[in-house]
Amino acid sequence: xxxxxxxTPRLLLDPDRLQRNIDVMAARxxxxxxxxxxxxxxxxxxxxxxxxxPDKAGAITVSTLREAEAFAEAGYTDILCAAATAPTKLxxxxxxxxxxxxxxxxxxxxxxxxxxxxxxxxxLGATFDFLIEIDCGEHRSGVxxxxxxxxxxxxxxxxxxxxxxxxxxxxxxxxxxLDDPEQIADLAxxxxxxAADSANALRAEGHDCxxxxxxxxxxxxxxxxxxxxxxxRAGVYLFWDLAQYSRNICTLDDIAVTVxxxxxGHNRAGRSLVLDSGALxxxxxxxxxTFAPDTRYGYLCDAGTxxxxxxxxxxxxYQEHGIVPVPDETWFDRLPVGAQVRVxxxxxxxxxxxxxxxxxxxxxxxxxxxxRVNGW
Amino acid sequence: xxxxxxxTPRLLLDPDRLQRNIDVMAARxxxxxxxxxxxxxxxxxxxxxxxxxPDKAGAITVSTLREAEAFAEAGYTDILCAAATAPTKLxxxxxxxxxxxxxxxxxxxxxxxxxxxxxxxxxLGATFDFLIEIDCGEHRSGVxxxxxxxxxxxxxxxxxxxxxxxxxxxxxxxxxxLDDPEQIADLAxxxxxxAADSANALRAEGHDCxxxxxxxxxxxxxxxxxxxxxxxRAGVYLFWDLAQYSRNICTLDDIAVTVxxxxxGHNRAGRSLVLDSGALxxxxxxxxxTFAPDTRYGYLCDAGTxxxxxxxxxxxxYQEHGIVPVPDETWFDRLPVGAQVRVxxxxxxxxxxxxxxxxxxxxxxxxxxxxRVNGW
Numbered sequence: 043x044x045x046x047x048x049x050t051p052r053l054l055l056d057p058d059r060l061q062r063n064i065d066v067m068a069a070r071x072x073x074x075x076x077x078x079x080x081x082x083x084x085x086x087x088x089x090x091x092x093x094x095x096p097d098k099a100g101a102i103t104v105s106t107l108r109e110a111e112a113f114a115e116a117g118y119t120d121i122l123c124a125a126a127t128a129p130t131k132l133x134x135x136x137x138x139x140x141x142x143x144x145x146x147x148x149x150x151x152x153x154x155x156x157x158x159x160x161x162x163x164x165x166l167g168a169t170f171d172f173l174i175e176i177d178c179g180e181h182r183s184g185v186x187x188x189x190x191x192x193x194x195x196x197x198x199x200x201x202x203x204x205x206x207x208x209x210x211x212x213x214x215x216x217x218x219x220l221d222d223p224e225q226i227a228d229l230a231x232x233x234x235x236x237a238a239d240s241a242n243a244l245r246a247e248g249h250d251c252x253x254x255x256x257x258x259x260x261x262x263x264x265x266x267x268x269x270x271x272x273x274x275r276a277g278v279y280l281f282w283d284l285a286q287y288s289r290n291i292c293t294l295d296d297i298a299v300t301v302x303x304x305x306x307g308h309n310r311a312g313r314s315l316v317l318d319s320g321a322l323x324x325x326x327x328x329x330x331x332t333f334a335p336d337t338r339y340g341y342l343c344d345a346g347t348x349x350x351x352x353x354x355x356x357x358x359x360y361q362e363h364g365i366v367p368v369p370d371e372t373w374f375d376r377l378p379v380g381a382q383v384r385v386x387x388x389x390x391x392x393x394x395x396x397x398x399x400x401x402x403x404x405x406x407x408x409x410x411x412x413x414r415v416n417g418w
Numbered sequence: 419x420x421x422x423x424x425x426t427p428r429l430l431l432d433p434d435r436l437q438r439n440i441d442v443m444a445a446r447x448x449x450x451x452x453x454x455x456x457x458x459x460x461x462x463x464x465x466x467x468x469x470x471x472p473d474k475a476g477a478i479t480v481s482t483l484r485e486a487e488a489f490a491e492a493g494y495t496d497i498l499c500a501a502a503t504a505p506t507k508l509x510x511x512x513x514x515x516x517x518x519x520x521x522x523x524x525x526x527x528x529x530x531x532x533x534x535x536x537x538x539x540x541x542l543g544a545t546f547d548f549l550i551e552i553d554c555g556e557h558r559s560g561v562x563x564x565x566x567x568x569x570x571x572x573x574x575x576x577x578x579x580x581x582x583x584x585x586x587x588x589x590x591x592x593x594x595x596l597d598d599p600e601q602i603a604d605l606a607x608x609x610x611x612x613a614a615d616s617a618n619a620l621r622a623e624g625h626d627c628x629x630x631x632x633x634x635x636x637x638x639x640x641x642x643x644x645x646x647x648x649x650x651r652a653g654v655y656l657f658w659d660l661a662q663y664s665r666n667i668c669t670l671d672d673i674a675v676t677v678x679x680x681x682x683g684h685n686r687a688g689r690s691l692v693l694d695s696g697a698l699x700x701x702x703x704x705x706x707x708t709f710a711p712d713t714r715y716g717y718l719c720d721a722g723t724x725x726x727x728x729x730x731x732x733x734x735x736y737q738e739h740g741i742v743p744v745p746d747e748t749w750f751d752r753l754p755v756g757a758q759v760r761v762x763x764x765x766x767x768x769x770x771x772x773x774x775x776x777x778x779x780x781x782x783x784x785x786x787x788x789x790r791v792n793g794w
Binding site (some may be wrong): 048052065083131150152183303306308318379397 | 422423424425426427428459481482483501502503504505506507509510527528530531534536557558559562591647681682683684685687688692694697698700701702703736737738739741754755757767768771772773774792793794
């Protein structure tokens, strides 16, 4: 289907940009000497996974068990579910492991949870590998590096017949608050040390610690080295977005997903265009605005060339309407009612979540539809 | 399934609250002497539609053609698609009309669009009914009441063999900026007059104008009368949310949908609970915070009783994590890791959009699953 015939809003994916982003991050992790374990919470798509990790024995990261299930059914076997688990999630994880060849690696930062999970795993007759989450300074979750709590959790895992310690993980999510490469590199070293030192502390107590996992796209890109780390997690690099652009982590030419939208009205008194893409189609995330206030809810681009329509952003969103102020009336001729535009997303993980599928664009046509795995 | 065994996050629906909300609004519209045309963009569910409009000849409103299609396939015949249309959407609307007994009523505020739509409708051999959108002061979209543009669009529709004028509609979306019933009642009268006066102006020119449609939940609730109006559109009243609660439009006891979440961690240093429900499970909408800053991303409630856990809100959201500050350490015992809570949504339309289905709760058990129709 030609783009110009397509009903909107819809989520478009540029496969050449995706592949370039994949190649850049693969080269970067090779340079750092670590395994790349892509975080597929961004694309939530088996087809994208197959581009990023063609070898299905390769390591991947997910944020939900529904993602884990879809990737396991597609043949992936080494799946880290990177948000802390809970007893009610174990039956689902167990079903995935029994129905496929996958190992679903779980995460915790709590002795109480290990005890509850151990009881549940025994009830299910299941076994699970665990990573212990370390707080490297974001203060969202995780135990302090090299802390008594770290060793206590390892001890609790060690006492369980059903559960095994596979290693440690940490996430420098506070890197998203920075836009300076030197500061990000400094933070990457804090993240690295938190994981590596914790792994060494566990090994000193006789624990196995085969996985030492760090990551956030910015820290992986700007780390000076990753000594003591075995693998890096990153997700948003696959598609990029204005939140990363606003922090100087990517360029506009790297952004691989956009929303195809249609002009459904001209508000001449308010000097604005009305799009059929609003809060649901774009999301209400405005996290790019800290560093780039003009990004608002997304930059407008030419639907064909993906060149930015200079100065135009979606300024306001309603459930199904997006409002685009225009600097002068010529825009009503340049973008008549019925015209299409593409909107670069503020936060690609949030925007993509509204769609069932990516429409893959080749030579101005929608060549394929790649399904997403939303929900829990 | 018992709630306590349920994997989270999931979207729970209290059918008794839903029915009470339906009854209150039905009585209100009967009192006003207008047809209620519920806006199903909030629930996006055939099962909820069947509660709100049991007679499938009854009028309903939708925001997307995918919703229109699902409701038409379920037997609804009078479907207003309330966001302005575009030529690329007509083939879909035509397919719905041909495959079912439904009339999909479309909306526009532009002569240029009528001309483009007329050409497309002739190409398809299709006919469509149209409402002309009036701007009653929100300044999002629509022509000015009783304006030359209004008459020009009616004239353009009149000239088309494929298109028919069915009436006018307006939406006082700016009522959401108010929390005072008197001011809302004043605005309801502006909304009413904008529609009724425009309808009369069209009739004076010899046009048919069988539908005179107004609505927003607050203006329908607080209108002093709706003379000259034939129907009222309202959606959020079905479920309510904290955005409406913050504006004194509903009580907490009216809120019929909540997110069931699990405590997956205790951040003792940061004195907060970590939930498995974050930006995707709750949305990043914070529109309740203007009038009730403590609502943040949602109030925490007891998973069983739905009583509010006093003072607890989701203060910060990451993609899959929600952070709940607690006033003292006793909460770590009251809500241990693995405990469930329910979160009242800030903006129910946005929160529900992340889910495939409602889990309908009866007597503490998930009794049924009611699918949603997301996307476009």
